[in-house]
Amino acid sequence: xxxxxxxxxxxxxxxxxxxxxxxxxxxxxxxxxxxxxxxxxxxxxxxxxxxxxxxxxxxxxxxxxxxxxxxxxxxxxxxxxxxxxxxxxxxxxxxxxxxxxxxxxxxxxxxxxxxxxxxxxxxxxxxxxxxxxxxxxxxxxxxxxxxxxxxxxxxxxxxxxxxxxxxxxxxxxxxxxxxxxxxxxxxxxxxxxxxxxxxxxxxxxxxxxxxxxxxxxxxxxxxxxxxxxxxxxxxxxxxxxxxxxxxxxxxxxxxxxxxxxxxxxxxxxxxxxxxxxxxxxxxxxxxxxxxxxxxxxxxxxxxxxxxxxxxxxxxxxxxxxxxxxxxxxxxxxxxxxxxxxxxxxxxxxxxxxxxxxxxxxxxxxxxxxxxxxxxxxxxxxxxxxxxxxxxxxxxxxxxxxxxxxxxxxxxxxxxxxxxxxxxxxxxxxxxxxxxxxxxxxxxxxxxxxxxxxxxxxxxxxxxxxxxxxxxxxxxxxxxxxxxxxxxxxxxxxxxxxxxxxxxxxxxxxxxxxxxxxxxxxxxxxxxxxxxxxxxx
Amino acid sequence: xxxxxxxxxxxxxxxxxxxxxxxxxxxxxxxxxxxxxxxxxxxxxxxxxxxxxxxxxxxxxxxxxxxxxxxxxxxxxxxxxxxxxxxxxxxxxxxxxxxxxxxxxxxxxxxxxxxxxxxxxxxxxxxxxxxxxxxxxxxxxxxxxxxxxxxxxxxxxxxxxxxxxxxxxxxxxxxxxxxxxxxxxxxxxxxxxxxxxxxxxxxxxxxxxxxxxxxxxxxxxxxxxxxxxxxxxxxxxxxxxxxxxxxxxxxxxxxxxxxxxxxxxxxxxxxxxxxxxxxxxxxxxxxxxxxxxxxxxxxxxxxxxxxxxxxxxxxxxxxxxxxx
Numbered sequence: 001x002x003x004x005x006x007x008x009x010x011x012x013x014x015x016x017x018x019x020x021x022x023x024x025x026x027x028x029x030x031x032x033x034x035x036x037x038x039x040x041x042x043x044x045x046x047x048x049x050x051x052x053x054x055x056x057x058x059x060x061x062x063x064x065x066x067x068x069x070x071x072x073x074x075x076x077x078x079x080x081x082x083x084x085x086x087x088x089x090x091x092x093x094x095x096x097x098x099x100x101x102x103x104x105x106x107x108x109x110x111x112x113x114x115x116x117x118x119x120x121x122x123x124x125x126x127x128x129x130x131x132x133x134x135x136x137x138x139x140x141x142x143x144x145x146x147x148x149x150x151x152x153x154x155x156x157x158x159x160x161x162x163x164x165x166x167x168x169x170x171x172x173x174x175x176x177x178x179x180x181x182x183x184x185x186x187x188x189x190x191x192x193x194x195x196x197x198x199x200x201x202x203x204x205x206x207x208x209x210x211x212x213x214x215x216x217x218x219x220x221x222x223x224x225x226x227x228x229x230x231x232x233x234x235x236x237x238x239x240x241x242x243x244x245x246x247x248x249x250x251x252x253x254x255x256x257x258x259x260x261x262x263x264x265x266x267x268x269x270x271x272x273x274x275x276x277x278x279x280x281x282x283x284x285x286x287x288x289x290x291x292x293x294x295x296x297x298x299x300x301x302x303x304x305x306x307x308x309x310x311x312x313x314x315x316x317x318x319x320x321x322x323x324x325x326x327x328x329x330x331x332x333x334x335x336x337x338x339x340x341x342x343x344x345x346x347x348x349x350x351x352x353x354x355x356x357x358x359x360x361x362x363x364x365x366x367x368x369x370x371x372x373x374x375x376x377x378x379x380x381x382x383x384x385x386x387x388x389x390x391x392x393x394x395x396x397x398x399x400x401x402x403x404x405x406x407x408x409x410x411x412x413x414x415x416x417x418x419x420x421x422x423x424x425x426x427x428x429x430x431x432x433x434x435x436x437x438x439x440x441x442x443x444x445x446x447x448x449x450x451x452x453x454x455x456x457x458x459x460x461x462x463x464x465x466x467x468x469x470x471x472x473x474x475x476x477x478x479x480x481x482x483x484x485x486x487x488x489x490x491x492x493x494x495x496x497x498x499x500x501x502x503x504x505x506x507x508x509x510x511x512x513x514x515x516x517x518x519x520x521x522x523x524x525x526x527x528x529x530x531x532x533x534x535x536x
Numbered sequence: 537x538x539x540x541x542x543x544x545x546x547x548x549x550x551x552x553x554x555x556x557x558x559x560x561x562x563x564x565x566x567x568x569x570x571x572x573x574x575x576x577x578x579x580x581x582x583x584x585x586x587x588x589x590x591x592x593x594x595x596x597x598x599x600x601x602x603x604x605x606x607x608x609x610x611x612x613x614x615x616x617x618x619x620x621x622x623x624x625x626x627x628x629x630x631x632x633x634x635x636x637x638x639x640x641x642x643x644x645x646x647x648x649x650x651x652x653x654x655x656x657x658x659x660x661x662x663x664x665x666x667x668x669x670x671x672x673x674x675x676x677x678x679x680x681x682x683x684x685x686x687x688x689x690x691x692x693x694x695x696x697x698x699x700x701x702x703x704x705x706x707x708x709x710x711x712x713x714x715x716x717x718x719x720x721x722x723x724x725x726x727x728x729x730x731x732x733x734x735x736x737x738x739x740x741x742x743x744x745x746x747x748x749x750x751x752x753x754x755x756x757x758x759x760x761x762x763x764x765x766x767x768x769x770x771x772x773x774x775x776x777x778x779x780x781x782x783x784x785x786x787x788x789x790x791x792x793x794x795x796x797x798x799x800x801x802x803x804x805x806x807x808x809x810x811x812x813x814x815x816x817x818x819x820x821x822x823x824x825x826x827x828x829x830x831x832x833x834x835x836x837x838x839x840x841x842x843x844x845x846x847x848x849x850x851x852x853x854x855x856x857x858x859x860x
Contacts (some may be wrong), residue, residue: 045619047618047619052575054575054577054578129578129583131575131578132578186615186620187620188620189619190619205715208713209621210814210818211704212810236808237808241806242701242702242808245689245702246701249692419572419821420568422568423569427569427584439577449577456580
């Protein structure tokens with residue numbers, strides 16, 4: 001009996017101790033230093049010249065190897081990166097940034113005003129061929145006032161200067177002038193040792209295309225104590241089944257971009273997984289071509305109306321009333337997206353719900369088509385191009401084909417690979433409608449390079465300069481209330497003209513193991529692993 | 537023999553060059569443009585023209601081929617348009633992975649095919665024969681990617697992560713990168729499922745072929761003579777019958793290398809292996825012409841060399857065969 005009591009006492013005592021350990025949140029939440037974060041990418045990194053390489057995969061490396069002036073938080077606030085503070089002149093034409101004193105490049109050189117000037121000048125130089133160049137259109141000059149003060153002078157007010165510096169593509173990534181001049185573009189692209197020099201929390205150790213990318217902690221990073229991780233290893237796992245198996249097996253800690261159609265399977269397979277998502281900031285499009293080259297030469301300035309979709313009535317019949325967006329979302333996204341007509345998706349700043357302008361209405365669609373002359377005697381047939389990059393594109397194309405059949409229209413699906421789609425879309429090739437989700441949009445302004453008349457990414461090749469006026473007015477208006485009003489008017493105009501035909505938002509998911517702590521989800525815009533730590 | 541070998545080695549050069557030329561022309565004939573993939577959202581007409589000029593893509597195809605060939609004879613396999621990486625360097629990093637996969641897949645195929653074929657031939661029309669033939673039929677019918685997924689579900693998910701689902705651990709001494717995992721045990725764990733996925737289909741084919749050859753050979757007079765001499769069954773089958781029955785199988789094994797390279801593309805993608813298969817398919821998808829050429833060159837070379845080795849193996853299997 002005595003021994004029984006002793007055993008009971010021991011058990012209780014152990015239980016109390018274990019309970020105390022389990023109920024010590026402050027201790028459990030104290031970040032632990034060390035460890036390797038194993039990240040999985042679904043696509044290969046194109047190359048490592050952060051100013052020119054395409055693709056989010058490169059951008060997420062750039063955000064951790066490089067540093068910029070400012071970053072943006074999920075709630076839209078700006079926080080200093082290499083910049084300690086900043087001021088905007090009352091007329092909105094002069095941005096003055098004070099740099100932190102202790103910011104170093106990975107090669108030991110100081111990050112100073114000259115480096116910032118060098119980087120922005122490089123981005124603005126047409127010879128660099130950066131996709132960011134278009135966003136610096138408002139910049140007149142960059143001056144290094146003193147080693148820690150840099151001024152950006154604008155030609156005209158630009159309300160999204162800080163947004164652009166923080167979150168358009170990579171945001172501004174400051175390049176080391178010394179390293180940039182010492183190494184060639186090919187050296188930087190291939191990640192040659194010493195060529196990719198940033199000022200971020202991690203320094204590049206090695207990139208072996210098709211195998212791995214390794215970044216190690218930069219011990220002289222300007223944020224004291226950060227990063228917590230010793231190392232980040234990125235591997236490419238293209239097959240989602242393999243990716244889920246690797247995650248379940250604990251071979252991967254963090255999936256940087258996870259396909260929405262596998263979310264339910266992931267939840268069932270790994271119930272403790274942290275599945276992160278947020279506002280939908282990427283538009284899913286069913287774009288319709290508006291003009292074609294008159295002389296048959298792609299990209300010709302001499303334009304002719306597209307034989308089908310130049311007529312606004314056909315665009316409206318097909319793209320507006322003929323497409324049941326709710327059904328597409330239900331089938332293609334299993335309900336995990338928002339049906340959306342507006343030019344910018346539901347999660348983008350200043351977005352407006354204009355869905356009421358395009359209700360699904362088969363009768364109205366048929367009537368409009370009949371007005372143009374299409375009907376059983378003269379059925380409308382067009383080509384619907386989709387690509388193999390994401391399965392969801394093909395599902396959407398199939399549903400659209402079915403919906404078109406309901407209004408007596410034949411949509412012939414043409415399935416191509418990503419590069420063929422890009423060539424056709426970017427190079428003014430022959431296509432009628434395509435399904436794609438393009439890029440994530442932080443602001444309406446960031447959509448300008450995809451849809452103004454002069455933009456090379458204006459795939460539909462519309463010629464309506466009113467669109468350009470809207471973008472210019474919106475970007476230059478410094479009063480947020482007035483800006484919101486312009487945005488609303490523009491989105492209504494856009495839904496009426498359908499130069500840019502949205503179907504829905506396109507959700508974005510990231511997945512992390514339960515032991516991954518400290519990651520702040522901010523969609524594709526800001527992916528930083530400096531505050532991440534491993535609780536294991 | 538020496539003359540024959542020299543002749544065959546010389547034949548390799550036009551064969552490989554012919555293949556690279558066909559691939560060169562075909563790649564440029566299909567839709568798509570590497571410059572589009574390179575520039576991505578930085579695409580403008582001006583940038584595209586500049587990039588095409590920088591990479592020599594604005595020159596006539598024949599001129600481009602001659603330039604590529606000129607560099608090749610100097611040991612320069614070109615630079616990947618997309619990544620800026622030297623193609624030869626990437627090929628050398630990835631080659632050991634694919635060679636190991638192909639070698640082990642063939643080993644898996646033979647390890648299954650030889651005993652199954654012998655049993656099937658010696659016990660013709662019994663349940664053992666029917667089982668071996670049926671399993672072979674099923675094996676031929678299952679595509680690599682499907683078997684790979686089944687293996688993944690069974691050994692990576694189903695059995696609590698018994699085998700790793702993806703990635704690669706190098707054999708000690710074969711790693712050429714700065715950060716690299718290398719161990720014999722790790723390598724075995726990583727290669728097992730891919731080798732099975734790729735090897736089982738080949739095993740099935742070889743089983744059927746070898747069984748048919750064995751059936752023919754065990755009825756020949758020299759096998760009867762060997763038995764009449766009082767030799768036990770084991771040396772009769774393994775030393776006399778099998779060796780001769782292997783000749784058509786070895787021929788097919790050589791030709792199967794081509795299928796294994798094709799299968800490696802699928803298997804390497806599924807198991808996220810850093811081999812030549814993923815190197816090739818990534819290059820084709822991105823229209824990275826230089827990288828595609830590198831892939832075509834190395835695979836064509838491997839194919840013809842392996843088939844040369846196969847031809848030479850005949851003399852070992854049947855000493856009556858002489859090359860002049």
